[in-house]
Amino acid sequence: MITVMPSARRAEYADQTRRAILEAARSLFTDQGYFATRVEQIAAAARVAPATVYAVGGGKNGLLRTLIESAVTSDENARIFAEIEAATDPERLIAQVVGVSRTKFGQWSALMRQVVAAAPQEPAVRESMEIAHAGLRNGMRLTAERLAALGALRDGVDAAEAADILWLHLCNAAYFIRTDDLGWSLDKSEAWLNAVLPRELLRR
Known part of the structure; x- marks a missing residue:
């Protein structure tokens, strides 16, 4: 039997995933610099697959831009x-x-x-x-x-x-x-x- 996650729960999970990725990116960018940070490290810190980081943020450039735009x-x-x-x-x-x-x-x-x-x-x-x-x-x-x-x-x-x-x-x-x-x-x-x-x- 296949269990389908309710749409509200899926949205909540997606939002939590996005926030975890952004927080991981901000922490790593701050601690070790933009160039030294790899997408794989962000994924590991957020406990998601690297493909999810690209899907959510579009890679490092997209994540940095999202961090700043969300603050502005x-x-x-x-x-x-x-x-x-x-x-x-x-x-x-x-x-x-x-x-x-x-x-x-x-x-x-x-x-x-x-x-x-x-x-x-x-x-x-x-x-x-x-x-x-x-x-x-x-x-x-x-x-x-x-x-x-x-x-x-x-x-x-x-x-x-x-x-x-x-x-x-x-x-x-x-x-x-x-x-x-x-x-x-x-x-x-x-x-x-x-x-x-x-x-x-x-x-x-």
């Missing part, structure tokens, strides 16, 4: 963007965005470090990095436009320039300089940003 389009990011667009206090908005950028850097810096290292040699990785950057730049743009709408930007600074200033201070590269080159803690970085950005952006 997450419900959490949608909530953050909605809060930015509803903000009424300019200084609190800047502090909120600084806090979010610090949290995101803490969550994703280990993987992004490997992405940055691999991007010059692998166009597909570079595309994934650009997706991550575009998501962050979108948050900076929304913040700058909200500050402009509130009439909070200092004279001579428009929304486009404000977005550039936020990017210069809050992008991953800026965080890597502060944490790696300067040895700053994330606490020190956050305090510095909350002192500098209002001065750079807001009317006195």
Whole structure:
């Protein structure tokens, strides 16, 4: 007798398999680098066949892209963007965005470090990095436009320039300089940003 798995259960199993593969890929990419990671290792860590990894993610390039796209389009990011667009206090908005950028850097810096290292040699990785950057730049743009709408930007600074200033201070590269080159803690970085950005952006 052949037992047929109910469709809801099949969908649940497929989702669990997908999450296991993505978590395995993220862990291996982070621990040993993109190029050193093999699909067979991802399959072993996720306890699936290599063919399943290809079917679910399309190989390493597809898995990395999915990891980054899922973060950029997450419900959490949608909530953050909605809060930015509803903000009424300019200084609190800047502090909120600084806090979010610090949290995101803490969550994703280990993987992004490997992405940055691999991007010059692998166009597909570079595309994934650009997706991550575009998501962050979108948050900076929304913040700058909200500050402009509130009439909070200092004279001579428009929304486009404000977005550039936020990017210069809050992008991953800026965080890597502060944490790696300067040895700053994330606490020190956050305090510095909350002192500098209002001065750079807001009317006195």
